[in-house]
Amino acid sequence: MAFQFTDSYLQGVYETLCRKNAQEPEFLQAAGEVLESLQPVVAQRPELVKSGVIDRIVEPERSLMFRISWVDDQGKVQVNRGYRVQFSTAIGPSKGGLRFHPSVNLSIIKFLGFEQIFKNSLTGLPMGGGKGGADFDPKGKSNNEVMRFCQSFMTELQRHIGPDTDVPAGDIGVGAREIGYLFGQYKRIRNEFNGVLTGKGLSYGGSLARTEATGYGLCYFADEMLKAAGKSFQGQSVVISGSGNVAIYANQKATELGGRVIAMSDSNGYIVDENGIDYKIMQEIKEVKRARISTYLEYVPTAKYVEGCRGIWSVPCGIALPCATQNELDLDGAKALVEHGCFAVAEGANMPSTPEAVAYFQAHKLLFAPAKASNAGGVATSGLEMSQNSMRLSWTFEEVDEKLHGIMRNIYHNAANAAAEYGMEGNLVAGANIAGFLKVADAMIWQGVSY
Known part of the structure; x- marks a missing residue:
């Protein structure tokens, strides 16, 4: 590149x-x-x-790679590779998710950890940047297999993390089930009950609105970007790639803001429902049944299913929200969106657009919200969970949602102002990078070169 x-x-x-x-x-x-x-x-x-x-x-403070041995339900020993990269603690303890997916390697964990430095800085909360995970695939595994893997993973990781050192969370493949198993093992080994993980269940220190936070935050940011351009979600068709938490709750919030979500996808293909995809049906398919997105046709026979997920960008829309995975939206996808009338793209996944796609959007004057700004709602609410854990209290859903909305508004305006200050007005990619970087850079200068 x-x-x-x-x-x-x-x-x-x-x-x-x-x-x-x-x-x-x-x-x-x-x-x-x-x-x-x-x-x-x-x-x-x-x-x-x-x-x-x-x-x-650009160099991590600490990079960890370790072996994870566990026993499957057939009694066979399995071996996976685990990672944790603590990229920066200049403004607070490392903070970033754990990803369990076969594609995980050091490059992906470093890219995610590096992005997390600036994303966390943009939230205004005292959090550094980090990321971790393993090349383990929870899909198709029994609950007991997932539990044994998580226990083995945490047995190593626990010596490197803590509420004032490094606070992991969930990411792809790491949901409420996995966080629960990881937290239980940490508590068992360390004999401590603290806020070492976020994304916890509500019964043991989790925060209301955490599940919805990334999808809601994405739409709050996009809405602020649209308003600044004299536009809105109202009456617009919306295409959302992915069908995990981010995509499902982006669907809900985009619909509440007046949009109509007409397409969503998973790794097998995508569905199109011109009447609007009901996020509650997607919740049941993905969170309860854990089924493929083609199951949507059983609920809405008039919808259309297409094999292969990349074709989703050919669906005509006004607003596109890529919420699946990195580099899913390439130059061909960008050209298809522009050709079919898309005027705004806001990233819900981490770095879902290739550099060529981003350049194409910018050259054609699309409103473009980069991931490190627009998908910061998840980690922002994780930061709010850390605050609640430290104070030993819980806020209501409405309180957390209001704080999240304010954080996302501030991120947009900070990024837009930074871009304008340095002669790149309207370039939110540059603005987000600059605004996130300056806070961390100033802290590093104050703390001396030995740091």
């Missing part, structure tokens, strides 16, 4: 990263995008170069 550097220092940082991490394309993509955005900042603030902040921030 090609990034355009006019600043020789930043180009040198990126070239060094490429030499050191040649087998980590996802991480290099994330790092290159941020470094490219920081060029006007470096031009105005030479102390960033002198203090080595950027050289330091």
